Amino acid sequence: MKDAPSISVLVPVWNAAADDGRRLRTAFESLFAQCGTPQAPLPPLEILAVDDGSDDATPAVLHDLARADGRLRIVRVPHGGIARALNAGLEAARGEFIARMDADDVAHPQRLARQAAHLLRQPGLDVSASRVRFGGDPRTAYGFAHYVDWQNGLCGHEEMARNRFRDTPICHPSAMFRRSAVERFGGYADGDFAEDWELWLRWFHAGAHMEKLPEELLVWNDPPGRLTRTDARYTDTANNALRARWLARHLLREGRERVWVLGAGRVARRRLAPLWAEGIEPVAFIDIDPCKIGQRVPLSPHDARRVPVLSRQELPPPGTGLLLNVLTAHGAAEEAADWLGEAGYAPEDWLLV
Numbered sequence: 001m002k003d004a005p006s007i008s009v010l011v012p013v014w015n016a017a018a019d020d021g022r023r024l025r026t027a028f029e030s031l032f033a034q035c036g037t038p039q040a041p042l043p044p045l046e047i048l049a050v051d052d053g054s055d056d057a058t059p060a061v062l063h064d065l066a067r068a069d070g071r072l073r074i075v076r077v078p079h080g081g082i083a084r085a086l087n088a089g090l091e092a093a094r095g096e097f098i099a100r101m102d103a104d105d106v107a108h109p110q111r112l113a114r115q116a117a118h119l120l121r122q123p124g125l126d127v128s129a130s131r132v133r134f135g136g137d138p139r140t141a142y143g144f145a146h147y148v149d150w151q152n153g154l155c156g157h158e159e160m161a162r163n164r165f166r167d168t169p170i171c172h173p174s175a176m177f178r179r180s181a182v183e184r185f186g187g188y189a190d191g192d193f194a195e196d197w198e199l200w201l202r203w204f205h206a207g208a209h210m211e212k213l214p215e216e217l218l219v220w221n222d223p224p225g226r227l228t229r230t231d232a233r234y235t236d237t238a239n240n241a242l243r244a245r246w247l248a249r250h251l252l253r254e255g256r257e258r259v260w261v262l263g264a265g266r267v268a269r270r271r272l273a274p275l276w277a278e279g280i281e282p283v284a285f286i287d288i289d290p291c292k293i294g295q296r297v298p299l300s301p302h303d304a305r306r307v308p309v310l311s312r313q314e315l316p317p318p319g320t321g322l323l324l325n326v327l328t329a330h331g332a333a334e335e336a337a338d339w340l341g342e343a344g345y346a347p348e349d350w351l352l353v
Contacts, residue, residue: 005071006043007112007176008095012085013062013103014052021061023104023221030107032069037110040117043097047072050089053079083190090187099176104221106135111217115176118213126181126203127210129170131155136222144222155212164204165247165353166333167239172196174218181208193242194234201246241274247353248278256322261285262336262350264292264309268326272353273300283321284310318343323350 009031016024028047036042049062051074059076066072077088090098097116101107111130118128131152138145151171154160160169185203188195204210251257257280261272264285276282276299287293287309296306315323323345327333333352340350 003044005046005095007045007097007099007116008089008093009045009047009099009101009112010050010086010089010093011047011101011103012050012052012082012089013054013058014079014082014085015054015056015058016103017054017057017061021057024058024061025065027101027103027105027107028065028069028072030109031101031112032071033109034107034112035109036113040110040113042110042113043116045071045112046094048089048092049074049103050085050092051076052082052085053077081190083188083195086188086195087190090182093179096179097176098179098182100173101218102173105173106219106221108215108217112176114213114215114217118211119176119178122211124209125211126185126208127170127175127177128213129175129210130213130215130217132171132174132218132220133216134222135219141222148220152216155214157210160210160212161204162347163352164201165243165250165351168194168197168200170196170200170210170212171218171220172199173220184208193238197239198242201242205246205249236271240271243353244272244274244278247351248275248280251280251322254322257281258283258321260315260321260323262323262325263287263327263332264289264297265328267328269297269300271328272324272326273303276300276303276305282307284308284314286310286312286315286323288312312339315343318345318349321349324353325350326353 013024031047034042034045049072051059051062062074066074075088075092077085097119099112099115115128115130119125132148134145134148136144147167151169154163154169163169181203185206185208189198251259259280260283264287282299285297285307292309293311295309297309299305299307325333325336327336
């Protein structure tokens with residue numbers, strides 16, 4: 001089609017008018033204000049507001065916004081959740097590049113132009129994301145602010161791939177990806193898991209190449225009603241199961257069925273409990289607590305098998321086994337990473353989980 005857009009921005013929306021639509025308007029107005037530079041001109045774009053069966057004033061606000069800017073199209077679907085809404089958006093999208101944003105975030109004016117230029121410069125790149133700025137109060141939401149800092153520290157493909165089993169390394173609303181990536185690796189899966197982390201885990205596993213621009217091109221807001229706070233698909237239990245599923249597939253493909261685990265604490269063991277049901281065998285837990293070393297601890301409250309706790313000096317030599325770094329205390333995983341490097345363990349000898 002001659003006038004088909006190059007970029008389609010998918011914004012799922014559901015009952016987002018609680019503040020008279022102010023936050024919703026701000027989000028879409030930041031998309032209306034997108035512009036380019038001589039080095040990175042803005043390609044033609046469309047903005048798809050996928051209304052997931054809202055029953056408040058959201059439809060009226062969206063229609064007002066569509067009258068203000070003809071690039072906004074409204075796709076209304078029966079309420080079915082974010083994964084179904086996003087897939088409806090993918091089906092309706094006409095662009096070569098698909099950008100994501102949420103209805104309570106704010107885009108930098110040059111966000112879309114810079115990400116499109118990034119993808120155009122690198123034909124083998126599937127996903128261009130960016131660093132983000134935390135839009136909440138770091139004093140009352142320290143954990144989320146710390147998570148944003150952690151994500152922002154991961155920009156290259158290899159470091160994101162290595163960290164993907166710790167948590168999702170890409171802020172989903174900051175991402176732009178090729179339509180061809182959806183065709184090769186699949187769209188959003190709907191299940192009892194976080195749809196964005198599942199997408200990235202599946203795409204990484206299939207060989208997708210992802211990078212993150214170093215600029216903060218999105219304000220990632222943290223309202224009280226965020227799905228990560230209210231939906232059971234984002235709980236620790238759901239996250240642990242999702243992580244185990246894709247970590248096991250990775251380990252089995254690499255022929256690494258037997259692993260050593262750095263960290264024998266209850267939180268670490270609970271986090272990894274679903275992994276043992278996926279065909280992975282723990283050889284031993286490694287700890288520095290003298291009260292734990294020499295003991296045999298259960299794999300989980302529901303698994304009676306007991307595994308020995310060994311000291312760091314009893315680790316297999318570098319190059320002879322895979323270590324899972326699952327330490328959970330603040331700074332402990334990073335300290336262990338430094339220690340492993342000093343002890344001669346290469347990056348391929350261990351994974352951060």
